[in-house]
Amino acid sequence: MASTTLTLPLPFAQRHHRVSQRQVFFFTKFRNRVSTSSSASKRSCSLKRAYARARNALNEQVVEAQSSDSRKDTQRNPSSSKLVLVVGGSGGVGQLVVASLLQRNVKSRLILRDPEKATELFGEQDKEKLQVFKGDTRKQEDMDPSIFEGVTHVICCTGTTAFPSRRWDDDNTPERVDWVGVKNLVSALPSSVKRVVLVSSIGVTKINELPWSIMNLFGVLKYKKMGEDFLRSSGLPFTIIRAGRLTDGPYTSYDLNTLIKATAGQRRAVLVGQGDKLVGEASRIVVAEACVQALDLEVTENQVYEVNSVEGEGPGNEAEKWQELFKAAHSR
């Protein structure tokens, strides 16, 4: 366990102030667990040392990455004129999207069923930088035009579970979220919006094939495809990101297991395809970055991509590398 922690790569999430604080929180929990499970004191000591070394490495990396990212972002966004509406910003991918926009100094607006979650997740933010509206995408009446005033770009990463769970309470089912919710949102968007990025799923065109037919037992893939199709025929400039099975995060369960899952491994390289051919996993970190990159890359306009994470070095947040990845997918 110690060696896994020591070989931590710097995840995208740690480059964001809020998330990096949480990573430190994970580490604090880890340290506490280590110190309380002291039946084998020798092991505990070596774990404590591992913790200390990992924490120091993490802190150094966070400081270094934050300052170099900030420099790049200031160059890239001297005064960003974008106002990005994020729908589903309290979810696994959504949190990373919002953190990334905040860190890049891009103004964001959130639609949340519970607006208080914004403060819990992102802390107190300047209203100029982050605005929060209460809304449930299933309710057409919640999609008030005032929410969309001034919005230039949209990232929608709403979702619910594929199989019945507590998250279906109050009829928050795939049909209502992935179909009705997406339809309500897209219908309410002004035609001036420059890009709508929708997070969907691999397998949406293969619902009669295994294993997708099982995944689709309660219709999640069917309804996601219906949401996609509605966006595609809306006339709004769109990019659809079909994610593989999501890994990494969500960063809302603070336990050791989550820490390990969120930071171990080297699957930071990105496979981008087209045509619903990829079968695999996608890190939420990578999916969030793909969404943010797609906002500005002309090459991604009106395109549908599938995204997987594989072992290797990733593109990080370099626009040129993402552009190459997206472009290469067109010619395969």
Ligand SMILES: NC(=O)c1ccc[n+]([C@@H]2O[C@H](COP(=O)([O-])OP(=O)(O)OC[C@H]3O[C@@H](n4cnc5c(N)ncnc54)[C@H](OP(=O)(O)O)[C@@H]3O)[C@@H](O)[C@H]2O)c1
């Ligand atoms: N899990 C996978 O393996 C997998 C694979 C491929 C694609 N995907 C898709 O990838 C996307 C991101 O997944 P994730 O796991 O990161 O998401 P998640 O953690 O499940 O978050 C879902 C988000 O949608 C919001 N939401 C749900 N119902 C809503 C409603 N009626 N109105 C407004 N907001 C609503 C949630 O808000 P609350 O905080 O209010 O609940 C939350 O912010 C989803 O579309 C998911 O279906 C997932």
